[in-house]
Amino acid sequence: MNGGERGVERATRPKRADARRNQEALLDAAAAVFVTSGVDAPVRAIAARAGVGTATIYRHFPTRADLIVAVYRHQVEALAEAGPALLADGPSPYAALGRWIDLFVDFLVTKHGLATVLQSEDDRFASLHSSFLERLVPVCAELLDAATGSAEIRSAPGAYELMRGVGNLCAGAGDDPRYDARRLVGILVAGLRRPSSG
Amino acid sequence: MNGGERGVERATRPKRADARRNQEALLDAAAAVFVTSGVDAPVRAIAARAGVGTATIYRHFPTRADLIVAVYRHQVEALAEAGPALLADGPSPYAALGRWIDLFVDFLVTKHGLATVLQSEDDRFASLHSSFLERLVPVCAELLDAATGSAEIRSAPGAYELMRGVGNLCAGAGDDPRYDARRLVGILVAGLRRPSSG
Amino acid sequence: MNGGERGVERATRPKRADARRNQEALLDAAAAVFVTSGVDAPVRAIAARAGVGTATIYRHFPTRADLIVAVYRHQVEALAEAGPALLADGPSPYAALGRWIDLFVDFLVTKHGLATVLQSEDDRFASLHSSFLERLVPVCAELLDAATGSAEIRSAPGAYELMRGVGNLCAGAGDDPRYDARRLVGILVAGLRRPSSG
Amino acid sequence: MNGGERGVERATRPKRADARRNQEALLDAAAAVFVTSGVDAPVRAIAARAGVGTATIYRHFPTRADLIVAVYRHQVEALAEAGPALLADGPSPYAALGRWIDLFVDFLVTKHGLATVLQSEDDRFASLHSSFLERLVPVCAELLDAATGSAEIRSAPGAYELMRGVGNLCAGAGDDPRYDARRLVGILVAGLRRPSSG
DNA sequence: AATGAATGAGGGTTCATTCAT
DNA sequence: GATGAATGAACCCTCATTCAT
Numbered sequence: 001m002n003g004g005e006r007g008v009e010r011a012t013r014p015k016r017a018d019a020r021r022n023q024e025a026l027l028d029a030a031a032a033v034f035v036t037s038g039v040d041a042p043v044r045a046i047a048a049r050a051g052v053g054t055a056t057i058y059r060h061f062p063t064r065a066d067l068i069v070a071v072y073r074h075q076v077e078a079l080a081e082a083g084p085a086l087l088a089d090g091p092s093p094y095a096a097l098g099r100w101i102d103l104f105v106d107f108l109v110t111k112h113g114l115a116t117v118l119q120s121e122d123d124r125f126a127s128l129h130s131s132f133l134e135r136l137v138p139v140c141a142e143l144l145d146a147a148t149g150s151a152e153i154r155s156a157p158g159a160y161e162l163m164r165g166v167g168n169l170c171a172g173a174g175d176d177p178r179y180d181a182r183r184l185v186g187i188l189v190a191g192l193r194r195p196s197s198g
Numbered sequence: 199m200n201g202g203e204r205g206v207e208r209a210t211r212p213k214r215a216d217a218r219r220n221q222e223a224l225l226d227a228a229a230a231v232f233v234t235s236g237v238d239a240p241v242r243a244i245a246a247r248a249g250v251g252t253a254t255i256y257r258h259f260p261t262r263a264d265l266i267v268a269v270y271r272h273q274v275e276a277l278a279e280a281g282p283a284l285l286a287d288g289p290s291p292y293a294a295l296g297r298w299i300d301l302f303v304d305f306l307v308t309k310h311g312l313a314t315v316l317q318s319e320d321d322r323f324a325s326l327h328s329s330f331l332e333r334l335v336p337v338c339a340e341l342l343d344a345a346t347g348s349a350e351i352r353s354a355p356g357a358y359e360l361m362r363g364v365g366n367l368c369a370g371a372g373d374d375p376r377y378d379a380r381r382l383v384g385i386l387v388a389g390l391r392r393p394s395s396g
Numbered sequence: 397m398n399g400g401e402r403g404v405e406r407a408t409r410p411k412r413a414d415a416r417r418n419q420e421a422l423l424d425a426a427a428a429v430f431v432t433s434g435v436d437a438p439v440r441a442i443a444a445r446a447g448v449g450t451a452t453i454y455r456h457f458p459t460r461a462d463l464i465v466a467v468y469r470h471q472v473e474a475l476a477e478a479g480p481a482l483l484a485d486g487p488s489p490y491a492a493l494g495r496w497i498d499l500f501v502d503f504l505v506t507k508h509g510l511a512t513v514l515q516s517e518d519d520r521f522a523s524l525h526s527s528f529l530e531r532l533v534p535v536c537a538e539l540l541d542a543a544t545g546s547a548e549i550r551s552a553p554g555a556y557e558l559m560r561g562v563g564n565l566c567a568g569a570g571d572d573p574r575y576d577a578r579r580l581v582g583i584l585v586a587g588l589r590r591p592s593s594g
Numbered sequence: 595m596n597g598g599e600r601g602v603e604r605a606t607r608p609k610r611a612d613a614r615r616n617q618e619a620l621l622d623a624a625a626a627v628f629v630t631s632g633v634d635a636p637v638r639a640i641a642a643r644a645g646v647g648t649a650t651i652y653r654h655f656p657t658r659a660d661l662i663v664a665v666y667r668h669q670v671e672a673l674a675e676a677g678p679a680l681l682a683d684g685p686s687p688y689a690a691l692g693r694w695i696d697l698f699v700d701f702l703v704t705k706h707g708l709a710t711v712l713q714s715e716d717d718r719f720a721s722l723h724s725s726f727l728e729r730l731v732p733v734c735a736e737l738l739d740a741a742t743g744s745a746e747i748r749s750a751p752g753a754y755e756l757m758r759g760v761g762n763l764c765a766g767a768g769d770d771p772r773y774d775a776r777r778l779v780g781i782l783v784a785g786l787r788r789p790s791s792g
Numbered sequence: 793a794a795t796g797a798a799t800g801a802g803g804g805t806t807c808a809t810t811c812a813t
Numbered sequence: 814g815a816t817g818a819a820t821g822a823a824c825c826c827t828c829a830t831t832c833a834t
Contacts, residue, residue, distance in 0.1 A: 560772075
């Protein structure tokens with residue numbers, strides 16, 4: 001009565017359809033709550049929004065980082081894939097870098113609190129760093145290398161450092177009208193440029 | 199109510215010496231705890247470190263912001279006074295700005311978590327913004343204006359924005375060897391520069 | 397989200413039996429503690445008595461007033477229903493009023509501190525007034541009206557005032573042998589009577 | 595140098611003028627605070643109002659009850675003395691009792707929270723009962739006895755009980771427009787009356 | 793597999809009371 | 814004799830996490 005062949009390998013999916021639906025509801029809810037209350041929102045709030053019990057979240061995502069990773073996986077992947085594409089299409093490596101950083105900023109500023117947690121030293125977020133930064137840092141590094149190779153930029157920071165810097169500039173931006181994260185990032189990117197290029 | 203003739207002007211502090219000593223112990227303890235646990239450290243931890251009861255902290259510093267302000271007051275003041283001095287002494291306004299930003303970074307990176315709380319939107323820290331930013335933003339603005347006047351920099355961010363940006367770059371720096379806040383700030387400041395000046 | 401077909405109508409309580417038992421333990425514990433320590437007893441004391449954690453109380457009864465209301469709900473309801481019954485059965489409206497007031501006194505004197513909190517102006521008990529007084533005042537008013545109609549009583553206080561008065565006479569009665577709340581209430585009710593009736 | 599003859603009995607008053615002034619300021623302050631915040635007001639509030647340190651209150655009035663007693667001593671005394679006077683002047687013992695109760699009510703309703711603390715079982719207020727009730731109960735008893743003797747009232751409560759009852763009716767009256775303590779006390783006193791007196 | 797009730801540690805805050813000056 | 818700083822127990826409440834159903 002519990003799926004046909006549970007004898008052989010019960011790893012198959014007798015009711016995975018149900019579980020998957022639940023998981024997606026969870027991701028949607030988490031995404032929504034993250035926007036309004038940040039990625040530190042109480043577990044209860046997310047569970048309530050998804051219409052599930054709190055323990056269900058723990059089953060699917062043992063740690064908060066797991067949840068955050070899952071919520072933003074698609075967007076991180078898209079970002080990672082955009083790097084080579086920009087490099088191939090763009091007028092110059094430096095321009096491609098600039099465009100890519102812009103996309104990164106777009107990602108960060110629309111995720112309330114994500115930038116903050118990305119820079120956290122908290123051990124619980126170790127997997128976040130693994131999933132996000134380890135995926136994106138090489139992409140950024142490739143862009144930086146290309147721009148260095150074309151002599152457009154001078155002594156550059158490491159890709160990790162640059163990304164954390166951009167992340168920090170976007171962190172806690174809130175909606176303070178006196179603070180425009182994009183403008184500062186623009187200045188930072190401008191600061192990479194070889195000064196004599198004018 | 200304090201004895202008849204308060205002629206010698208010591209009428210107000212018969213025992214304040216004791217209290218003041220205690221207050222200083224409190225400031226030392228808070229400073230120490232802030233370094234290790236950040237400015238959000240539990241009140242109890244600070245009290246324990248200072249060897250006093252928790253209520254003693256509340257007596258001296260009704261709100262957490264009051265305590266933070268007191269802990270860093272001297273350094274903020276020194277920073278504020280350094281601005282005009284650098285402008286007067288330095289080779290150029292832009293150089294003075296760069297130097298002053300360096301001092302600001304020195305201040306931030308040695309205070310664990312201060313940069314983070316400085317950018318907090320939390321209402322409880324309103325007085326922090328008042329005390330710190332309102333004191334420093336005009337100083338920074340003066341430096342920016344001077345650099346603009348000497349045509350050394352191009353379209354600049356507002357002083358508030360620049361300081362928040364620098365603050366963010368320093369926030370959560372931890373001791374990650376892959377992240378050097380000073381270098382990024384240097385790049386940011388470089389990005390202010392008029393590109394053709396090469 | 398709770399299984400596919402909720403046809404059998406048991407979909408909402410798979411485990412509520414356990415929770416309900418706990419809730420009742422809580423009500424019993426609260427009632428017991430209220431008797432000994434008054435309705436202002438520390439939450440911890442009630443939790444300890446019930447053998448549960450403090451947060452469990454907050455789950456079931458978000459505010460203290462909610463708990464008090466729950467503890468006494470049954471008795472209040474019985475009291476409310478007794479009014480019309482007494483009026484229908486009794487020899488006269490005034491006699492019914494007297495009997496009903498006796499029941500009210502019975503209720504109050506066995507609940508240590510309840511009378512006190514019922515008269516509290518504290519905003520946190522607003523819902524108490526709603527639940528208790530708003531339920532009972534109309535019943536009392538009906539009895540008063542009937543007695544007025546039968547010319548047994550002279551200028552009467554409002555039902556609210558009378559009930560508060562009775563409540564006050566019962567408040568803080570403790571077990572002082574020199575103070576008999578019932579006797580005083582009897583005198584108060586006698587004072588309502590038309591004097592010429594002798 | 596410290597008063598003349600401190601050898602013999604040092605109980606004399608070298609600076610009693612100062613102390614007395616202080617004590618009176620304390621009483622005034624306490625009276626004022628009692629009106630606004632009730633007799634449970636924080637010690638600090640009273641000290642602040644009087645412009646003295648908290649410990650000064652403890653010196654003069656070791657317990658809160660001592661302070662309350664002192665604050666209202668004059669009025670209690672006047673009340674006590676009014677009893678025989680009314681009995682001598684009034685048209686009848688029952689009328690005198692009614693008048694005296696009115697005075698008692700006047701006293702209670704103008705002292706925020708006093709009635710409440712008067713009925714408290716709290717051991718800390720034992721001396722309050724001693725000072726106030728032991729002084730007034732005999733006076734009330736005399737009035738009750740006289741009225742009993744003149745056959746104006748029927749089976750009466752004890753003087754203590756009657757006073758506590760009146761006190762309770764006045765307790766927590768607040769400024770609720772739906773509750774008039776005086777009216778209820780009037781009804782209570784009416785209830786004492788011999789019913790056949792028409 | 794999902795639920796959501798229970799947990800209990802932990803934080804902020806207040807206030808009566810004591811004690812060194 | 815007066816001061817007011819220090820104390821620390823006590824309270825309320827929140828939230829991540831576990832566990833019985």
